[in-house]
Amino acid sequence: TYIFGIETSCDETAAAIIKNGTEIVSSVVSSQIESHKRFGGVVPEIASRHHVEQIISVLNETLEQAGLTFSDMNAIAVTKGPGLVGALLIGVNAAKAIAFAHNLPLIGVHHIAGHIYANRLVKEMTFPLLSLVVSGGHTELVYMKEHGLFKVIGETRDDAAGEAYDKVARTLHLPYPGGPHIDRLAAEGQDIYGLPRVRLEEGSYDFSFSGLKSAVINTVHNAEQRGEIIIPENLAASFQASVVEVLTEKTVRAAKEYNVKQVLLSGGVAANKGLRAALEKAFDDLNNIDLVIPPLSLCTDNAAMIAAAGTVLYEQGKRDGMDMNGHPGLDIEQF
Ligand code: ATP
Ligand code: MG
Ligand code: FE
Numbered sequence: 001t002y003i004f005g006i007e008t009s010c011d012e013t014a015a016a017i018i019k020n021g022t023e024i025v026s027s028v029v030s031s032q033i034e035s036h037k038r039f040g041g042v043v044p045e046i047a048s049r050h051h052v053e054q055i056i057s058v059l060n061e062t063l064e065q066a067g068l069t070f071s072d073m074n075a076i077a078v079t080k081g082p083g084l085v086g087a088l089l090i091g092v093n094a095a096k097a098i099a100f101a102h103n104l105p106l107i108g109v110h111h112i113a114g115h116i117y118a119n120r121l122v123k124e125m126t127f128p129l130l131s132l133v134v135s136g137g138h139t140e141l142v143y144m145k146e147h148g149l150f151k152v153i154g155e156t157r158d159d160a161a162g163e164a165y166d167k168v169a170r171t172l173h174l175p176y177p178g179g180p181h182i183d184r185l186a187a188e189g190q191d192i193y194g195l196p197r198v199r200l201e202e203g204s205y206d207f208s209f210s211g212l213k214s215a216v217i218n219t220v221h222n223a224e225q226r227g228e229i230i231i232p233e234n235l236a237a238s239f240q241a242s243v244v245e246v247l248t249e250k251t252v253r254a255a256k257e258y259n260v261k262q263v264l265l266s267g268g269v270a271a272n273k274g275l276r277a278a279l280e281k282a283f284d285d286l287n288n289i290d291l292v293i294p295p296l297s298l299c300t301d302n303a304a305m306i307a308a309a310g311t312v313l314y315e316q317g318k319r320d321g322m323d324m325n326g327h328p329g330l331d332i333e334q335f
Pocket of ligand 3 (some may be wrong): 135136140194267268300301
């Protein structure tokens with residue numbers, strides 16, 4: 001089975017071909033980061049225009065790299081939400097045009113389902129499983145009893161982890177996106193600033209990062225007022241220690257309570273070295289739970305993950321019609 005995947009939900013224009021659900025035949029990601037950098041974040045209008053400009057060459061390069069044509073494909077899978085509506089619509093309409101021209105089934109994929117299924121390109125999934133999803137717009141613990149069935153057992157009540165990383169980076173005058181810069185600095189610093197660990201109510205699997213973000217901003221402002229110097233490496237290390245500790249603790253607790261066989265790390269923040277190391281250490285002692293961590297290229301946005309999730313939906317007989325739309329607030333439990 002060959003599934004062609006398309007992803008345009010945010011600032012990456014991406015396409016990929018996946019064979020039999022697990023094998024990457026080709027994968028192309030065109031990033032717009034350079035265009036958004038000077039605004040310190042993704043500008044929706046600019047994102048849409050970039051997708052329009054990039055989509056055809058990304059599609060062609062994906063076919064060329066694979067040495068295949070659309071007539072070799074079994075279906076076209078595309079991110080239909082959540083994301084920026086103007087950005088989503090470029091991918092959705094490209095997918096519709098290809099499906100119509102080549103008479104192929106059309107499959108709309110949830111972007112976060114895609115992030116989770118990036119793990120299937122590394123290792124076969126064993127159920128029940130738990131995925132820690134940490135990305136630019138989401139931070140949640142997702143329980144899966146079987147393929148295509150998602151239950152959110154905990155989520156952020158305010159900022160996503162990636163969002164907090166990017167805002168803290170901005171406070172430290174680091175370029176966008178700040179996650180990788182904080183990660184790099186954190187490795188050279190020490191956790192000395194005594195930042196809070198926000199665990200919420202006893203037993204809750206929800207997260208909250210806005211208080212931590214404010215604590216970082218206050219630390220910087222207070223130091224400025226007192227004429228003290230902030231050591232960026234130490235502040236980055238302190239922030240990262242708090243994020244990683246809470247994420248790891250709740251993931252381990254949920255994995256045990258839900259008796260899962262596997263834990264999958266998903267989303268852009270899954271690229272974080274501190275988080276990867278902490279999870280590996282925590283699950284090292286839990287011999288009956290298999291921890292899967294994708295390579296960095298599969299953590300941040302790509303279309304291979306969309307085609308991987310699309311393959312499962314294809315096999316389940318799920319199809320979308322030519323009336324498919326972009327859904328900025330698509331719910332992973334419903335889609
Ligand atoms: P969503 O998937 O929720 O729609 P998105 O697609 O914009 O959001 P991703 O592309 O999955 O988000 O992830 C981007 C985020 O990952 C950014 O916030 C970025 O700073 C963060 N990130 C990337 N690498 C790292 C890292 N090494 N450490 C921490 N954060 C990182
Ligand atoms: Mg992105
Ligand atoms: Fe994403």
